[in-house]
Amino acid sequence: MCQHCPTHTTNPSVTLSVHLPEWINEVVDWQHPLHSDDDKMALAVELARQNVLRGTGGPFASIIIHRTSGQLLSVGVNQVVAQNNSTLHGEVMAIMLGEQRLQTFSLGNSSDEYELFTSCEPCAMCMGAILWSGVKRLVCAATGDDARAIGFDEGPVFEQSYAYLRNAGIDVVRGMLQPEGKAVLELYLQQGGKLYNGKADD
């Protein structure tokens, strides 16, 4: 049901519902604050790994954390194939759900600061989405090259894209727990996970 417009429920052209897999609440302890960068990234990577092991999506996940308290705001795992929606990358899921939770269109519009940890460097779409989300810090595990190495396309994302984010005031850290993030990508490949790049006949 569209929560705002009940009459729209039957028309697939104007309403849409998305959701995280049911197992999320088995893995995520929403009450437990995460204080170290290692612990935060470990959760992002674990969510990506569980998404692969449980067969619910691509090998990518992100979490958004309130910087001073370490409280989790939201998490996202890739749901592109599972929900027939090419925009549902882990970063986009986490951003949409985090903004919904705070009822804001920008996490940068309050005195509280948020940071996004992602199991793999963002594709071009997610680089833009991260900028618009208002998070103040972006921390990445696996590299874009790691993703390309198993056959994923990252789209038009360049070194100057990272410079653009930094110029916009976002602190960017790359390569944190990179081997662990890369291992999830390789696990996906070993399990015969679907590669999808928006092109014809993928």
Next chain:
Amino acid sequence: MCQHCPTHTTNPSVTLSVHLPEWINEVVDWQHPLHSDDDKMALAVELARQNVLRGTGGPFASIIIHRTSGQLLSVGVNQVVAQNNSTLHGEVMAIMLGEQRLQTFSLGNSSDEYELFTSCEPCAMCMGAILWSGVKRLVCAATGDDARAIGFDEGPVFEQSYAYLRNAGIDVVRGMLQPEGKAVLELYLQQGGKLYNGKADD
């Protein structure tokens, strides 16, 4: 309600519903095929204009068309502020709804080809989203500079981003009905529409 997982309905951390404004079906004739590029872009621009005039969102809209029949697959208007979701640009709305309608994660995975008409050149996020959507043709009205001129940020999108899309097999046309698209941006500015760029204290 999350259509797949009714038990998730009460948890804002794991489910999300989005929708187009109620007036969409007053403006869009879903049965009427559009055969000329001018007619297609005129609808995209009109949707952006109605979104401004009716106060339901930012001055941006997109439509996705089945190339050979001219039938509308989906439409999208900017819903960032209206639905507290920084990812709900017109392009993303049209892509999500179009893929849902066909129950596919790539519009490029069939023998049918689709094209996306947007009232303004895509931001960085939407450039990526368009690539993953599998549309075969991108047609733009107002320019990124037109959007920047009224205060919107386009993010890390560069000339080489367009080259990347073309190399991926997407036919890109820019500047179609550009004055009309730009006029909608200026209308939004005149009406005191909210500018939002993801930065703190916008």
